[in-house]
Amino acid sequence: MLVQSPSRIFKSDLSVWKKENSCVLNEMIPDENSGLRTITEVVFGENGTFDFNYQKNSTVLIIVLYGEIAINDFEKPVSAEYIFTLKSEEENILNLRNNRQDEKADILIFELKSIKTDTFFSVEDLKINKRNHLIQISEKVEYPNFIGLYEGRKEEEYALHHKGKSIFGMVINGAFEFQNRLLETRDAIIISEIETLEFEALSENALLLFLEV
Numbered sequence: 001m002l003v004q005s006p007s008r009i010f011k012s013d014l015s016v017w018k019k020e021n022s023c024v025l026n027e028m029i030p031d032e033n034s035g036l037r038t039i040t041e042v043v044f045g046e047n048g049t050f051d052f053n054y055q056k057n058s059t060v061l062i063i064v065l066y067g068e069i070a071i072n073d074f075e076k077p078v079s080a081e082y083i084f085t086l087k088s089e090e091e092n093i094l095n096l097r098n099n100r101q102d103e104k105a106d107i108l109i110f111e112l113k114s115i116k117t118d119t120f121f122s123v124e125d126l127k128i129n130k131r132n133h134l135i136q137i138s139e140k141v142e143y144p145n146f147i148g149l150y151e152g153r154k155e156e157e158y159a160l161h162h163k164g165k166s167i168f169g170m171v172i173n174g175a176f177e178f179q180n181r182l183l184e185t186r187d188a189i190i191i192s193e194i195e196t197l198e199f200e201a202l203s204e205n206a207l208l209l210f211l212e213v
Contacts, residue, residue: 005179005191005192005193005194006191006192006193007181007189007190007191007192008030008031008189008190009181009183009187009188009189010028010030010187010188010189011187012184012185012186012187015028015186020050021048021049021050022044022045022046022047022048022049022098023042023043023044023045023048023049023050024042024043025040025041025042025043025050026040026041027039027040028040028188030168030188030190030213031166031190031192031213034166034168034190034213035112035113035115035143035213036110036111036112036113036143036168036190036211036213037055037058037111037112037113038109038110038111039108039109039110039111039168039170039188040052040108040109040111041106041107041108041109041186042096042106042107042109043104043105043106044067044069044096044097044098044104044105044106044107045098045104046098046101046102046103046104047097047098047101048097048098048104048105049095049096049097049098050095050096050097051093051094051095051096052093052094052096052109053091053092053093054086054088054091054092054093054094054111055091055111056088056089056090056091057088057089057113057114057117058087058088058091058111058112058113058114059085059086059087059111059112059113059114059140059141059142060084060085060086060087060088060094060109060110060111060112061083061084061085061109061110061112061137061138061141061145062078062083062084062085062096062107062108062109062110063083063107063108063110063126063137063209064078064079064080064082064105064106064107065080065106065107065108065172066080066104066105066106067079067080067098067099067100067103067104067105067106067107068098068099068100068103068105069096069097069098069099069105069107070096070097070098070099071084071094071095071096072094072095074121074123076123077099078123080126081125081126081127082123082124082125082126083123083124083125083126083137083138084121084122084123085120085121085122085123085124085138085140085141086120086121087114087118087119087120087121087140088119089114089117089118089119108170108172110211112141112142112143112211112213114142115142115143116142120140122140124138124139124140126147128147128148128149128207131149131150131151132148132149132150132151132154132156133148133156134146134147134148134156134158134210135147135148137209143211143212143213144160144161144162144210144211144212145209145210145211145212146158146209146210147172147207147208147209147210148207148208148209149205149206149207150174150176150201150205150206150207150208151201151204151205151206152201152202152203152204152206153200153201153202154200154201155198155199155200155201156198156199156200157196157197157198157199158196158197158198158199158210159195159196160194160195160196160197160212161212162212163195165212165213166190166191166192166194166212166213167190167191167194167197167210167211167212167213168188168189168190168210168211168212168213169183169188169189169190169191169197169199169208169209169210170186170187170188170189170208170209171183171184171185171186171187171188171206171207171208172185172186172207172208172209173185173205173206173207174201174202174203174204174205174206174207174208175201175202175203175206176199176200176201176202176206176208177199177200177202178191178197178198178199179191179197179198179199182202190213197210
């Protein structure tokens, strides 16, 4: 018999979206005791802009789901082939804007508590070149972080790297079962008191990500 670990599920169909500067956004606050402060999804309309305020000692990870964004005065725009990471000891604002005039853009912003005190930003390649396998998202993030693209009915088991941590999972596209819990597109879950997570893809081209927090 499978023992259910304590968990909290965030259902996308219950999300509250708000409009701001030609954007719509949705914010989740998973657990004040975890290393993950907030998750924000922002959908940019044409000429949409969004100012993201981050706290002191934060690591900000931005994943572009589609489209292309410009960030502050950085020369290189960020599209779905790249990951943007910023780490700062001071609170500040990231100005994000849609970099394409005739398209929308959709991004996820993860704000995490920094473990070490330093400051940097980076743009890394993101290539999901292997199916049915978890791939590290960013080498710059201090927490174990993975993304995976799965075929229907594929099963996998994820063993936590650090005992006592919680796991945050989010379905980017498709449907998965997490230890008898059904999660669909943009649903998320945070599970504590767990050492191993079993999951199964229930649809083709199902995409999910994990953060160990």
